[in-house]
């Protein structure tokens with residue numbers, strides 16, 4: 001089926017405002033719709049002047065104060081903690097007035113249908129869009145990375161004015177789904193589509209034919225508003241390790257099971273996108289860029305052939321078993337190939353905790369990797385987690401000692417509190433043996449936000465709180481370090 005050329009364009013609303021580069025998934029879907037002759041217009045918050053939320057921005061005393069409040073478990077502060085956090089997260093997720101105004105104006109032009117790409121913090125904005133679309137009689141389809149989880153989707157299906165939710169990789173099937181939406185047909189005949197009242201299409205399996213994906217279309221994104229033109233790309237979906245008990249990425253729509261595009265199609269896309277967008281800088285959004293060593297090594301060996309003078313950043317997993325592609329020699333080659341910044345999940349420097357998380361890494365390997373990457377001249381960023389179930393004061397001491405030892409080698413640390421996520425191995429472990437998790441008090445799921453809420457008990461002990469304060473101090477000191485010019489241009493991108 002092809003679209004009616006006389007029809008008004010589809011309105012694609014990309015609510016993602018967490019990155020200073022185009023949204024990769026939206027680029028794929030827009031290309032797919034255009035290949036099927038759909039006319040599409042994109043509405044993106046940044047284009048309207050809504051400020052982007054920057055990760056790893058330049059920190060100052062206010063960030064440290066907020067961090068101390070956020071991580072605090074002092075008995076007195078605890079009383080206000082939940083309400084403070086609620087106010088903060090509501091403030092972050094509030095619909096921006098500019099966005100609301102623009103959505104109303106766009107709906108007044110009567111698009112053929114509305115497609116929304118949303119994160120789970122954007123419920124209120126989706127309510128706003130649903131209301132306006134319903135009043136105008138325009139059908140709406142909602143999608144996002146976690147709508148493949150039935151319990152999460154159930155919570156969102158009650159938004160008035162949303163016809164259906166898409167939960168899965170629909171890169172090749174979205175045009176057909178949109179046709180059915182416009183015709184008022186039965187959407188449940190499409191895989192991965194959920195409807196209010198419990199009706200749904202069959203589950204959609206992970207997409208296998210990644211090498212047949214077209215080049216994403218980023219031409220509608222506000223390139224002039226980005227601080228630096230960086231092109232997002234992905235060499236594969238999922239993670240070849242996929243076992244970390246806390247990991248929500250590998251249960252998301254795109255992250256289920258590991259699939260690689262193969263190096264040939266990746267290199268072809270790099271050359272094409274660099275030419276189209278007149279930029280030589282790339283961010284690889286793979287959750288584990290060294291999942292397929294043929295691709296990882298292919299990038300190191302050929303990136304400069306397809307994008308001479310180009311630079312790139314990505315996230316790797318320092319996996320312990322077998323070759324992980326991260327030897328000192330390979331990292332030096334990677335630097336020569338343009339790898340400017342690398343991110344990895346350290347999580348904790350306690351081996352006991354890492355094993356409990358099924359992280360598949362050792363502290364010695366992480367240490368070697370860190371020193372080797374730094375020595376090669378690559379800026380290193382890591383993500384860490386505080387409050388993983390069972391974390392003790394001794395685990396925190398080991399982590400602090402590790403951060404002191406690797407202070408010079410680490411450029412940025414992103415520290416978060418442990419967040420239980422539905423459908424992860426943690427969810428299953430908790431259901432099987434809730435009594436094992438004595439440290440998690442008052443545990444309950446919030447499926448609208450797809451996260452578990454709890455109080456962490458050891459937080460109250462004085463020596464634990466002292467080590468935690470030390471951890472926050474170290475993180476702040478690392479995040480205040482000046483960056484090289486190259487690394488600075490990529491700061492806040494992952």
Ligand code: SF4
Nearest residue numbers: 239242243244247317
């Ligand atoms: S290595 Fe990273 S992406 Fe893979 S399962 Fe672990 S946390 Fe998730």
